[in-house]
Amino acid sequence: MPMIQITMLSGRTAEQKRKIAQRITDVMVEETGTVREGVAVAFYEVSKESYARGGVLISDK
Amino acid sequence: MPMIQITMLSGRTAEQKRKIAQRITDVMVEETGTVREGVAVAFYEVSKESYARGGVLISDK
Amino acid sequence: MPMIQITMLSGRTAEQKRKIAQRITDVMVEETGTVREGVAVAFYEVSKESYARGGVLISDK
Amino acid sequence: MPMIQITMLSGRTAEQKRKIAQRITDVMVEETGTVREGVAVAFYEVSKESYARGGVLISDK
Amino acid sequence: MPMIQITMLSGRTAEQKRKIAQRITDVMVEETGTVREGVAVAFYEVSKESYARGGVLISDK
């Protein structure tokens, strides 16, 4: 049932996303007992000009 | 007033998004009595490598 | 597959949410051909002090 | 047009949210020229057990 | 840097959320090399009347 939404910088490979989705789904199933098929994971990839920490764009750091 | 956010695979046409936005807005107005102009709908389109169900990327299914 | 997230003022009944979820799922299936079981709808209910339009809280309007 | 969503710890007063909504709307209007009435701001308030940084719940810090 | 947002049914204990946050942060650090302190995890807990799959509220299943 859970929806997991991950906002991160673009540039990760499909292989990295494959592993992340698989492992986070494992965590949700193991810790909450939810049905595996019900876990959805979506990646929202943003550029370094579209993400800031401490008020500063990542592209400016 | 409601914000509706739709995360789906990319590849839908403008015509499909036009119909979805119109019809979902109809639903919100009819079921809640909210003012039509206040309903916002945003589509977040992700690739098959950025969406997983049951721990498996859609691109791998 | 789609995730639909609805942010709205709290105070809607379960019956209203039941109808909204059912009808929005109908829309997604009819317009995109997605599998019905794959459509997830989540409601995020916020108070009138937690929602603003035009820079003014709904509780102040 | 913009939707601004703020996830923060619960416990802020209505007055704080009033000021934040007003000032963030000012920023969006001044920097992008968007119409004031189109700016929506929603606050999602979570408890200290529902927010983590660096893998540690805020309630444990 | 990544923001992880988890929408799930309410009722999980602080201990479950502690484990989930810790383990998901581990995954992000191990798979992407991001700095641990930069990983944020937020839980959005919704009732069974506020979550639907296949057009049916969880409370009706």
Next chain:
Amino acid sequence: MPMIQITMLSGRTAEQKRKIAQRITDVMVEETGTVREGVAVAFYEVSKESYARGGVLISDK
């Protein structure tokens, strides 16, 4: 600690996003006393075919 997510039409310059991120972070720090480094801002940019108000796509207005 706060996560600020901004969904807006694509087409803003890096300079506009730089100013928005800086000023919104200022607002959060000044109004809530949160630590500056803990404020994250992400921009989700959508096309005019992916955003609707009042049931009408922006591209159709």
